[in-house]
Amino acid sequence: MHERLSRSALSPLLHRLRAAAVAFGLGAPLAASGGSPFVAVTSPSPGSVLSTPTVDIAGSVIGSPGPQTVFEVFVRTRYSDGTSSPPVNSEFAYDESVLGWSYPVDWDALSGVGTFEGRARWLDAGPNFVDVYVEGDVFGTPSASLAITFAPSPNAISDVVLFTHPAQRSVDVLDVSSAAGRIELYVDLFNTTPATPYDVDLTGTLTLPDLSTVTLPMGGPGVDTVNYLLAPGDPSFTSPVDPVGMRFSFALDEAPVPQPIQEGRYRVELEVADTGGVLASSSDDFWVSDRGSKPFRDVTDEVGLGDVRTQTGKAPLAGAAAAAFDYDQDGWTDLFFTNPSAPDGF
Numbered sequence: 001m002h003e004r005l006s007r008s009a010l011s012p013l014l015h016r017l018r019a020a021a022v023a024f025g026l027g028a029p030l031a032a033s034g035g036s037p038f039v040a041v042t043s044p045s046p047g048s049v050l051s052t053p054t055v056d057i058a059g060s061v062i063g064s065p066g067p068q069t070v071f072e073v074f075v076r077t078r079y080s081d082g083t084s085s086p087p088v089n090s091e092f093a094y095d096e097s098v099l100g101w102s103y104p105v106d107w108d109a110l111s112g113v114g115t116f117e118g119r120a121r122w123l124d125a126g127p128n129f130v131d132v133y134v135e136g137d138v139f140g141t142p143s144a145s146l147a148i149t150f151a152p153s154p155n156a157i158s159d160v161v162l163f164t165h166p167a168q169r170s171v172d173v174l175d176v177s178s179a180a181g182r183i184e185l186y187v188d189l190f191n192t193t194p195a196t197p198y199d200v201d202l203t204g205t206l207t208l209p210d211l212s213t214v215t216l217p218m219g220g221p222g223v224d225t226v227n228y229l230l231a232p233g234d235p236s237f238t239s240p241v242d243p244v245g246m247r248f249s250f251a252l253d254e255a256p257v258p259q260p261i262q263e264g265r266y267r268v269e270l271e272v273a274d275t276g277g278v279l280a281s282s283s284d285d286f287w288v289s290d291r292g293s294k295p296f297r298d299v300t301d302e303v304g305l306g307d308v309r310t311q312t313g314k315a316p317l318a319g320a321a322a323a324a325f326d327y328d329q330d331g332w333t334d335l336f337f338t339n340p341s342a343p344d345g346f
Helices: 002-023
Strands: 038-043 055-062 072-079 101-108 113-120 126-134 144-150 160-166 170-172 182-191 198-207 213-215 226-230 247-251 264-274 277-289 322-325 334-337
Touching: 038 126, 038 144, 055 072, 055 126, 055 144, 072 113, 160 198, 160 264, 160 277, 182 198, 182 226, 182 264, 182 277
Parallel strands: 170 277
Antiparallel strands: 038 055, 055 113, 072 101, 072 126, 101 113, 126 144, 160 182, 182 247, 198 213, 198 226, 198 264, 264 277, 322 334
């Protein structure tokens, strides 16, 4: 009864949200066969003219039917000639086979509606299309598509583009081999102009959990700055093309990271500058924990999970499964196991 009432109450809300998405032109929500979710890009507005080669986007996802939960969306920039900007794979090489850059969906189970924030990357001058996919979509048929125009600014700040790709965002103070953990990232550096060379310096800072900052040795131990001469249209200073030269690694137990090592969020901020000032910047967050000094503790008995019955004799068959959810809504995760509660019943 409770499930039927919940769905009945939610149905008008979902219909209103879908209608609003269409009425206000929030992207291009498409309903595929088989009850696929509805996706709408809410920012920027359709037909926007942009002066930077990347743009932050936001949108909504409406689950259907059920509603179903959507955990992530995939974003690509599609150009007028039909090509698109694919993301990098785990080997830090561009991968045409995946749907797009992945961004998590902040899902509201009550309403069956989620929101997401992402970025359309590497726009081409002229018409562009931001395509948003969800799991199960076929490449070339996104759940939503937004038309925008990139009109490069004459200001030189858009001539050089900088991106970073963290090797991993969660770092242990000590890894499984007891070696010190490292903050590692790959860098993409582009000169987008057809004729203007750039002589640039790449610098970086690290903000620690206590909000203090240190300068990163981008040029090696004791060298804060690394210099690059960017030829016009030269893509050689990119991590997929040159993964060794554009890979930066900083050990947690070495300078400039202060000791003892702090646990918490670290932020790496990179800047590219020439004599005229800062041309581009990028930042990424890392989470550092010390699981080595805090081993897991077996709390099975004290939380009441020590007496889990097994299937024996004539006990009814129960599949091997478990569910984790906040059953009594007290803020703690509850565990449910599928197993008999008595020798002859559930």
